[in-house]
Amino acid sequence: MSYIVQQEIKGNQYYYLVKNIRQENGWLKAKKYLGKNIPEKSRLQSFEKDLDNVLKAKISGKQPIKQPKYESIQFLKSLEISRIDHTRENGTPKFTPENDIDFLINFTFNSNAIEGSTNSLRDTKIMLKDEKVPNGKKLRDIYEAVNTEDAYKFVKCYENDISKKFILRLHEILMHRLLPEPGAFRKKPVKITGTDFMPPQPEDLDVEVDRFITFYRFIRKKYHPIEVAALVHIKFVQLHPFSDGNGRTARLLMNFVLMKNNFVPIVITRKNRKQYYELLEKTHGGKEYLPFVKFVYDCVESEYEL
Ligand SMILES: Nc1ncnc2c1ncn2[C@@H]1O[C@H](COP(=O)(O)OP(=O)(O)OP(=O)(O)O)[C@@H](O)[C@H]1O
Ligand SMILES: [Mg+2]
Known part of the structure; x- marks a missing residue:
């Protein structure tokens, strides 16, 4: 499960999306900065996928592959x-x-x-x-x-x-x-x-x-x-x-x-x-x-x- 956390820095509120998964030797955690406002649902879902990738990469011991921040597109033939x-x-x-x-x-x-x-x-x-x-x-x-x-x-x-x-x-x-x-x-x-x-x-x-x-x-x-x-x-x-x-x-x-x-x-x-x-x-x-x-x-x- 992922959840949103709020952090106050110098009077400003900042939001993060956090995802934890349980491992044999403890918890693995990934965190993503969302900005000063909570994004709409579709963007949250895409951020959640990013966190999944980060966690998968942590588990496999590999560097996460940097995904484009935007959806992939069907391009020119x-x-x-x-x-x-x-x-x-x-x-x-x-x-x-x-x-x-x-x-x-x-x-x-x-x-x-x-x-x-x-x-x-x-x-x-x-x-x-x-x-x-x-x-x-x-x-x-x-x-x-x-x-x-x-x-x-x-x-x-x-x-x-x-x-x-x-x-x-x-x-x-x-x-x-x-x-x-x-x-x-x-x-x-x-x-x-x-x-x-x-x-x-x-x-x-x-x-x-x-x-x-x-x-x-x-x-x-x-x-x-x-x-x-x-x-x-x-x-x-x-x-x-x-x-x-x-x-x-x-x-x-x-x-x-x-x-x-x-x-x-x-x-x-x-x-x-x-x-x-x-x-x-x-x-x-x-x-x-x-x-x-x-x-x-x-x-x-x-x-x-x-
Ligand atoms: N539906 C749309 N979604 C996103 N961008 C659009 C859309 N329709 C037009 N635009 C872009 O926005 C520009 C004009 O929008 P607007 O007049 O609100 O902006 P502007 O800041 O005045 O910019 P400029 O005067 O240089 O175009 C268009 O030239 C086009 O590039
Ligand atoms: Mg204009």
């Missing part, structure tokens, strides 16, 4: 993987380093338009390519465009891997002068428009972001980069660690994973917004990840001319 790898090696990217600015304009326009920015594709081109200010544009519109450019360049040149510091810096660049505290996790609960899914409470974010990074380090060794890129996006928007700019940060993190693995970055278009949101919604209750993975796959494929 091997044929799809060979096809996209062949495209990566032999396909001609639509956007090459010479016309990267055209990719950037397209990406910036769409990523901001998904969030309701009033900048048109033409406005974005005027700002990013001609370095001029389109008539009647507000300061906010200009920051939205130039910050996305800066953030894209930051991600493109970043040589290390995903870390908390990287995520915070990325958000800071992206939301410069658009939020009171860019580069800081939210201090309030957040609701994602159009879904009942509730992201973690603010006090749990620090631990949850650490878990997200551990999860990323696990999957990047195990799964194809397109699967990793899609999962990074999925898990990041589920955390929604910022008060605003989560979607835009997620799309850049996803492109970071793709570029790091020699794929071209992708554009999720404003036209595809409805489908994009619906596929993200499927990833909650039923944990249907594959449709979103396939969506990212198709976006990657469409960035090449064969």
Whole structure:
């Protein structure tokens, strides 16, 4: 049997899940940190499985195998993987380093338009390519465009891997002068428009972001980069660690994973917004990840001319 214990540290309550099993020579115990709130039943059940694995490993004298913190997913077929790898090696990217600015304009326009920015594709081109200010544009519109450019360049040149510091810096660049505290996790609960899914409470974010990074380090060794890129996006928007700019940060993190693995970055278009949101919604209750993975796959494929 497992049970929850509560511990008070400096006036704060912390919860742990504990499981004991009896052995000939005494009790074996495993303990898992739950956070400042007791998670819902399904997550408790998954934590209980983690404890079972730890106990089994203790009994057998082996190190526990680190399980991903999230459920395993049915991913791309091997044929799809060979096809996209062949495209990566032999396909001609639509956007090459010479016309990267055209990719950037397209990406910036769409990523901001998904969030309701009033900048048109033409406005974005005027700002990013001609370095001029389109008539009647507000300061906010200009920051939205130039910050996305800066953030894209930051991600493109970043040589290390995903870390908390990287995520915070990325958000800071992206939301410069658009939020009171860019580069800081939210201090309030957040609701994602159009879904009942509730992201973690603010006090749990620090631990949850650490878990997200551990999860990323696990999957990047195990799964194809397109699967990793899609999962990074999925898990990041589920955390929604910022008060605003989560979607835009997620799309850049996803492109970071793709570029790091020699794929071209992708554009999720404003036209595809409805489908994009619906596929993200499927990833909650039923944990249907594959449709979103396939969506990212198709976006990657469409960035090449064969
Ligand atoms: N059902 C959903 N579940 C999880 N994430 C979703 C869902 N629908 C949309 N999203 C993601 O959330 C983002 C927008 O949500 P919202 O406007 O609440 O966040 P935000 O913090 O304003 O981020 P941003 O403005 O950069 O997108 C979308 O761009 C998408 O990536
Ligand atoms: Mg927003």
